[in-house]
Amino acid sequence: MNSIDLFQNPLPRWFKRKSRPTVLIKELRERDRRRMLKHFLGLERADRLLRFGSALPDELVGSYVNGIDFSRDMVFGVYNRVFQLVAVGHLAFAKTDPGKSAVTAKERVAEFGVSVGRSVRGMGVGSKLFERAAIHCRNNDVDTLYMHCLSSNQTMMHIARKAGMAIQRDYGEADAYLKLAPPNPGSMLQEAVEEQFATLDYTLKANTRAAVKWLDRLPGRKRR
Ligand SMILES: CC(C)(COP(=O)(O)OP(=O)(O)OC[C@H]1O[C@@H](n2cnc3c(N)ncnc32)[C@H](O)[C@@H]1OP(=O)(O)O)[C@@H](O)C(=O)NCCC(=O)NCCS
Numbered sequence: 001m002n003s004i005d006l007f008q009n010p011l012p013r014w015f016k017r018k019s020r021p022t023v024l025i026k027e028l029r030e031r032d033r034r035r036m037l038k039h040f041l042g043l044e045r046a047d048r049l050l051r052f053g054s055a056l057p058d059e060l061v062g063s064y065v066n067g068i069d070f071s072r073d074m075v076f077g078v079y080n081r082v083f084q085l086v087a088v089g090h091l092a093f094a095k096t097d098p099g100k101s102a103v104t105a106k107e108r109v110a111e112f113g114v115s116v117g118r119s120v121r122g123m124g125v126g127s128k129l130f131e132r133a134a135i136h137c138r139n140n141d142v143d144t145l146y147m148h149c150l151s152s153n154q155t156m157m158h159i160a161r162k163a164g165m166a167i168q169r170d171y172g173e174a175d176a177y178l179k180l181a182p183p184n185p186g187s188m189l190q191e192a193v194e195e196q197f198a199t200l201d202y203t204l205k206a207n208t209r210a211a212v213k214w215l216d217r218l219p220g221r222k223r224r
Pocket of ligand 1: 047048050051074106112113114115117120121122123124127128148149153154155156157160162214
């Protein structure tokens, strides 16, 4: 079984990445649902196929977004400079039968799905979302993180391998899973600090956006 420990061991391989812009990962809530829909509908057809495993029509993408249960799952997002949601990671939790599961003794496992808009690819956003999902699992008593993707998805397979995931390929699809170390003060602190910074950034961008909209509505202003 593969396992990672983000803090007790020297930095894991997937942590040591090239110098890249800071990526702030924000927990998404009910108020972000509309922007999530916009992000998913904005994905190109090929990316939608990679994200959902099939080329879902718009209505089903809408049902997926409306069906996300924020009280059970965790959704993470990245906002760009102009407050557009450019990446979304959905960490879905499922109950296990702890006595019977061959994989975990915990009560829940998690599955991660992610999409990053083309304008911000290759900057470490997908990896960072994955890393945040893994830390959130650790801090919430989940030690098994799954990911399902098409095995032709070279980028995602690369991220999975980099994270040390065990990968099984079958009929063009790949199931990957990662065993996670228990939480420690470092993992708790990292998640809390990251969320604090992302919340500040989110608030600033949301307020700026609201101010720009308000100014645009003033009489005599040209519409953008
Ligand atoms: C997969 C996806 C999330 C990656 O997002 P991203 O922000 O570009 O990812 P990152 O920048 O963190 O990392 C990309 C890594 O893949 C590597 N990579 C890119 N294209 C690659 C390819 N064709 N083959 C192998 N590796 C590749 C990059 O070099 C980079 O590696 P590095 O961090 O070691 O340098 C994004 O491409 C996407 O949204 N795809 C469509 C939806 C999807 O496939 N979702 C996954 C299924 S759940």
